[in-house]
Amino acid sequence: xxxxxxxxxxxxxxxxxxxxxxxxxxxxxxxxxxxxxxxxxxxxxxxxxxxxxxxxxxxxxxxxxxxxxxxxxxxxxxxxxxxxxxxxxxxxxxxxxxxxxxxxxxxxxxxxxxxxxxxxxxxxxxxxxxxxxxxxxxxxxxxxxxxxxxxxxxxxxxxxxxxxxxxxxxxxxxxxxxxxx
Amino acid sequence: xxxxxxxxxxxxxxxxxxxxxxxxxxxxxxxxxxxxxxxxxxxxxxxxxxxxxxxxxxxxxxxxxxxxxxxxxxxxxxxxxxxxxxxxxxxxxxxxxxxxxxxxxxxxxxxxxxxxxxxxxxxxxxxxxxxxxxxxxxxxxxxxxxxxxxxxxxxxxxxxxxxxxxxxxxxxxxxxxxxxxxxxxxxxxxxxxxxxxxxxxxxxxxxxxxxxxxxxxxxxxxxxxxxxxxxxxxxxxxxxxxxxxxxxxxxxxxxxxxxxxxxxx
Numbered sequence: 001x002x003x004x005x006x007x008x009x010x011x012x013x014x015x016x017x018x019x020x021x022x023x024x025x026x027x028x029x030x031x032x033x034x035x036x037x038x039x040x041x042x043x044x045x046x047x048x049x050x051x052x053x054x055x056x057x058x059x060x061x062x063x064x065x066x067x068x069x070x071x072x073x074x075x076x077x078x079x080x081x082x083x084x085x086x087x088x089x090x091x092x093x094x095x096x097x098x099x100x101x102x103x104x105x106x107x108x109x110x111x112x113x114x115x116x117x118x119x120x121x122x123x124x125x126x127x128x129x130x131x132x133x134x135x136x137x138x139x140x141x142x143x144x145x146x147x148x149x150x151x152x153x154x155x156x157x158x159x160x161x162x163x164x165x166x167x168x169x170x171x172x173x174x175x176x177x178x179x180x181x
Numbered sequence: 182x183x184x185x186x187x188x189x190x191x192x193x194x195x196x197x198x199x200x201x202x203x204x205x206x207x208x209x210x211x212x213x214x215x216x217x218x219x220x221x222x223x224x225x226x227x228x229x230x231x232x233x234x235x236x237x238x239x240x241x242x243x244x245x246x247x248x249x250x251x252x253x254x255x256x257x258x259x260x261x262x263x264x265x266x267x268x269x270x271x272x273x274x275x276x277x278x279x280x281x282x283x284x285x286x287x288x289x290x291x292x293x294x295x296x297x298x299x300x301x302x303x304x305x306x307x308x309x310x311x312x313x314x315x316x317x318x319x320x321x322x323x324x325x326x327x328x329x330x331x332x333x334x335x336x337x338x339x340x341x342x343x344x345x346x347x348x349x350x351x352x353x354x355x356x357x358x359x360x361x362x363x364x365x366x367x368x369x370x371x372x373x374x375x376x377x378x379x380x381x382x383x384x385x386x387x388x389x390x391x392x393x394x395x396x397x398x399x400x401x402x403x404x405x406x407x408x409x410x411x412x413x414x415x416x417x418x419x420x421x422x423x424x425x426x427x428x429x430x431x432x433x434x435x436x437x438x439x440x441x442x443x444x445x446x
Contacts, residue, residue, distance in 0.1 A: 034239075
C-alpha cells in the first residue's frame, strides 16, 4: 500500500488479489447479502485509491483496510436508508438473512458438531460479538490490528473475543437442545 | 496464572499464538484446574469447528469491475500528470510579469475597495488545472457508478455523465455500453438521454444507430429514434426505413420510425 500511496496505483491490483476474498467474506458475514458485499468490496478499493495519501506506512495495512471496510458498510446502510439507526450495529444486523433453511451436504455432522447449527448460532450472535469473532477467527487478524480497527486496547480485544466465543457456545447448545427436543 | 488470566489467553492458546513460554505456563494452569481444562476442551472444539464452515466466494464480476475502475483511475491520473510539472511562478518570464503585475494588483485593490469589480483575475493555468482535476473526478465517479451491480447506482452513474466533459470518450463509451447491454430498462433509457450531452461527437450518432438495430424494447427504440432525430443524422434513414417496414416490429416503433424519416428528409 505504501507504493500505491506513493503513486504506483497499479500495485493496488496486488492488494486486490490478496484481500478481495477476505473482504467479501467479512461483508457477507456482516450483512448476509452477496450482492451488497460485492458492491462493498468495490467501494473499499475505490476508497483506498481515493484516500491513498492518508495511508501511513507505519500503520498496519489490514487495520487500515478494515477501518475503511467498516465505514463503507455503515455508509451503505445510510445510503440505502433501510435502517432506522445508522451505525455498525445496524450494518451487521443483516446476517440473519443468510441463515439457510436446510443444511447442505457439507454441513453434515463433523467432529461431533452440526455445522448448520454452528452457522445458525453465528447468525444469532449479537452483532458486536459476531464482528469481533469474524475479524479474529475468519479474517485471521492479530489482536493488535483488531484493537486498531475497533479503537480499543489489545487486552479488551482478548476479553471480547473470549466473551464472543462463550456466547456462541451458549447459543449453539441452546439450539442443539431445541433440535433434540 | 489465575483462571481469569487463563480465560483471556484461551483464544491465543487455540490459535497457538501464546509462544513456547506462554504455552508452558498455560498448560501448567490447566494441569491444576479442572474447570479451565474442561472449558478449553469444550469451547476449543467449537473454536476449531468454525474452521469447517464453508467459505463464501465472490463472483467473477468483482474482479472485472475492479480492473475497470483501476483502469479508469489510472487514465485520469495519467491525464493529470501530462500537465507541465513546472510551476508557473518558477518561470522567469512569469516572475517578471508578476513583478509588473504587483503594480496592477495595487491599482486593482484600489478599484476593488472602491467598487464591486473583481480584485484578481485568477491564475488561468491553475484554474485550468483545477477544472481538469474536477473533470477527471467526475469521469471516475460516473464510470465507477455505472459499473455497480445495483441499478439505482448505475442510474446515478448515468446522471453523473451529464457532468462529464462533452468530449469525454470514456464516459461516452460507458453510456453506449449501458444502452446496449444494461439489463435494466430504466438505466438504458437514462443512458440514451444522457447521450445528448455528447451530441457533438460523430460517434454518438453511429452508436445510437447501431444500438437501434440491436434493441428489442420498444420504449428504448423510441428514445433512440428521438435521439437520432435530434442529432439530425441523415445516415439514420436506411435503418429507420427498414424499421418502419418491419411488420414484426412494435406498431408504435414503426410509426415513430416513419415520423422520424419525415423529419429527417
